[in-house]
Amino acid sequence: MSSALPRVEALREELRRHEHLYYVLDRPELSDADYDRLFRELQALEAAHPELVTPDSPTMRVGGKPREGVATAAHSSPMLSLDNALNQGELREFDRRVRELLKDDSYAYVAELKLDGLSLAARYEHGEFVRAITRGDGLTGEDVTENARTIRTLPLRVTSPYASFEVRGEVILTRRAFEQINLERERDGLPLYVNPRNSAAGSLRLLDPAVTAKRRLEFLPYFLLVDGQPVFASHAASLEAMQAMGFKVNPLRQLCADVDALWEFFTSWEDRRDALPYEIDGVVAKVDSVAQQSLLGWTAKAPRWAIALKYQARAAETVVEDIGVQVGRTGALTPVAFLRPVAVGGVTVSRATLHNEDEITRLGLEIGDTVIVERSGDVIPKVVRVEQQAADRRPFRMPTACPVCGEPVVRAEGEVAARCVNSSCPARLKESLLHFARRSVMDLDGVGEALVDQLVERKYVQSLADFYTLTEEQLLTLERMGEKSARKVLGNIRNSKQKPLPRLLNGLGIPFVGERTAQILAETFGSVTALAEAEEETLQQAEEVGPKVAKSIYTFFRVPRNQELVQRLHDAGLTWTHTVKVRERAPLAGLTFVLTGTLPTLSREQAKEMIEAAGGKVTSSVSKKTNYIVAGEEAGSKLEKARALGLKILAQDDLERLLRGEETNQ
Numbered sequence: 001m002s003s004a005l006p007r008v009e010a011l012r013e014e015l016r017r018h019e020h021l022y023y024v025l026d027r028p029e030l031s032d033a034d035y036d037r038l039f040r041e042l043q044a045l046e047a048a049h050p051e052l053v054t055p056d057s058p059t060m061r062v063g064g065k066p067r068e069g070v071a072t073a074a075h076s077s078p079m080l081s082l083d084n085a086l087n088q089g090e091l092r093e094f095d096r097r098v099r100e101l102l103k104d105d106s107y108a109y110v111a112e113l114k115l116d117g118l119s120l121a122a123r124y125e126h127g128e129f130v131r132a133i134t135r136g137d138g139l140t141g142e143d144v145t146e147n148a149r150t151i152r153t154l155p156l157r158v159t160s161p162y163a164s165f166e167v168r169g170e171v172i173l174t175r176r177a178f179e180q181i182n183l184e185r186e187r188d189g190l191p192l193y194v195n196p197r198n199s200a201a202g203s204l205r206l207l208d209p210a211v212t213a214k215r216r217l218e219f220l221p222y223f224l225l226v227d228g229q230p231v232f233a234s235h236a237a238s239l240e241a242m243q244a245m246g247f248k249v250n251p252l253r254q255l256c257a258d259v260d261a262l263w264e265f266f267t268s269w270e271d272r273r274d275a276l277p278y279e280i281d282g283v284v285a286k287v288d289s290v291a292q293q294s295l296l297g298w299t300a301k302a303p304r305w306a307i308a309l310k311y312q313a314r315a316a317e318t319v320v321e322d323i324g325v326q327v328g329r330t331g332a333l334t335p336v337a338f339l340r341p342v343a344v345g346g347v348t349v350s351r352a353t354l355h356n357e358d359e360i361t362r363l364g365l366e367i368g369d370t371v372i373v374e375r376s377g378d379v380i381p382k383v384v385r386v387e388q389q390a391a392d393r394r395p396f397r398m399p400t401a402c403p404v405c406g407e408p409v410v411r412a413e414g415e416v417a418a419r420c421v422n423s424s425c426p427a428r429l430k431e432s433l434l435h436f437a438r439r440s441v442m443d444l445d446g447v448g449e450a451l452v453d454q455l456v457e458r459k460y461v462q463s464l465a466d467f468y469t470l471t472e473e474q475l476l477t478l479e480r481m482g483e484k485s486a487r488k489v490l491g492n493i494r495n496s497k498q499k500p501l502p503r504l505l506n507g508l509g510i511p512f513v514g515e516r517t518a519q520i521l522a523e524t525f526g527s528v529t530a531l532a533e534a535e536e537e538t539l540q541q542a543e544e545v546g547p548k549v550a551k552s553i554y555t556f557f558r559v560p561r562n563q564e565l566v567q568r569l570h571d572a573g574l575t576w577t578h579t580v581k582v583r584e585r586a587p588l589a590g591l592t593f594v595l596t597g598t599l600p601t602l603s604r605e606q607a608k609e610m611i612e613a614a615g616g617k618v619t620s621s622v623s624k625k626t627n628y629i630v631a632g633e634e635a636g637s638k639l640e641k642a643r644a645l646g647l648k649i650l651a652q653d654d655l656e657r658l659l660r661g662e663e664t665n666q
């Protein structure tokens, strides 16, 4: 047995405890840096001792090998859906049947929020998470085990008295995580997800679990089954048991003594649901007693002891009177439907996003058609389908010139968005100013659309740096701007100079650099100057920065207009530096490897993971910057090139020695 085993086990135990505190209880005890340190120590130990790696190790959350394709698996017992009640009458009818069948015995309901996500069954054997299957058709679903493993609120190991058991629940994305994903997709020119549910489903079913790992999915269980059966006397008790086992059970639930209390719970959440961090589409009510549940039994398609009470769909029918385009910060042209105004769930809606040309084609939409629009939460309303085609309908054509600046519009190959490529297009400028002013970026409270429009029209602000030279006199010439608000705006602009560097980096609007990447860049490079001077190769050394992002950053700082912007922001006195996060000194930090040929026992993918976990980098082509080439059987031209360049050549066991921190004789 390896001498590293006790330490590996202690680290796993410790990391699991902190994962639970952080993700499930939302009560972290360790700083991110300390957590990171433990995590990296475990990663390095596992890299050096691959025989100790187990599937329930917290390191497995970062996503293993991509799936070869889609595999299906059968459910242990059918995963049926529930009957719906759409109004109070239908709910009372359901309750009347329950009362009749229970012959006037007393009973209670457990009411839970109905999360709008994707149902998942997760199986555990001897306390270890072993398999996850989507609902599918209820009998068989898709095997998404490796992707589910990356969900932080799904424990990989639990203490339980059962040899095996299953939990069933919902996989969701919070609205915030959803918006973040769409922001990134917009930057990458990918089609946007329509809503959090659709995005959660897409993320869970990705072929590459490493991508799923970045999506911040959550799992909230609502059933505990042993051999396909409930094991507690009441549903409420089984929810508590799952909570005690370390699952994130939604605390927003209530035991209701009768149907009136149930209806009260349902209506009380209807108005408050937009305040929740995730979307719900109703409330699920279950008869609490498991004995009574079995008395009530099942119909062919649903249990008689449970019902889904659905909120009214916030959808309405209306006519698309015209389709126009909006120009975004990156120059992307977004088609927008102008609607005959219609009330949707209490709000009058007169426009809806159509995302891009492909979406219009998918909907089969033309101007004049009657459509269904839907809104959910605070997300922009969208057209979900064409209800009736108009006799005099006419197709939408994407303009060939930008509607704002008149410059040509380009749709790059492989991109869904058509873009205005004029970098000084006023529409793009306005959007980039609004992004900079956002609360999560530089927090320029008071700088909204109306103000930005005027600032740009008057040419008071033609670049981000112009915010810092605005004067009270200039502001006072604007509409609806009194002395008091002018001073407030200027005060907020002044205060923004103190904002930490990651916010400024996010605010610069470098393509592909959002909140998270900005944070990593600030922690790695420590100042705007260091970042601006970094070569592409150096940029790629930063965590999560690949060739595309590195190129984008490098290019940004080489454009004269941007260099001028950066200089002016510096002179204005904005926060320029940030504490560099000292990464654990990993054995291979700073070293670049190229892999070639077939290694005796490691696959190329495994070798790459081990090198990366130990801080090294693997590139595909040999250059003078390569430190080592790891060569196996049938190594080809790369090995020859490495020899020609006089590079160090390693066999698998040399690599293993390096990983253990030992010297090699090469």
Ligand SMILES: [Zn+2]
Residues within 6 Å of the ligand: 327, 402, 403, 404, 405, 406, 407, 420, 421, 422, 425, 426, 427, 428
């Ligand atoms: Zn333009």
